[in-house]
Amino acid sequence: MSSTSLDQGLTAGQMIELGAEIQVNPGAIVSKTLRKSPNLNLTLFAFDKDQGLSGHSSPMDAYVQILEGQMKITIGEEETMLGEGQLILMPAGVNHALLALEPSKMLLTMVSL
Secondary structure (H helix, E strand, O other): OOOOEOOOOOEOOOOOOHHHHOOOOOOOEEEEEEEEEOOEEEEEEEEOOOOEEEEEOOOOEEEEEEEEOEEEEEEOOEEEEEEOOOEEEEOOOOOEEEEEOOOEEEEEEEEOO
16 A cells, blocks of 8 residues: 555544544534535534534535534525534535534534535
């Protein structure tokens, strides 16, 4: 297997346990970039209960996958509750917001096709 280095210390073929890579801190939002390039960003987030990201938009499609916990995702005017193992698309250019309903971890995948 190649040992080509990715941006943030990952190597090709390396396995990581996503939930173990980031911890929830009291009253905080924590993030860890796994990969960043012009067309793809992979970022882990950990949110304490009632922490979130206010409304904003992105030039890239953004996929949120809940690893642990439960979050309220608002896309445009529509709210959706997501739990462990669930995935949602937040389309490029559409206002969206996130709120942790309990201590939560998620993987954010931003992609430009």
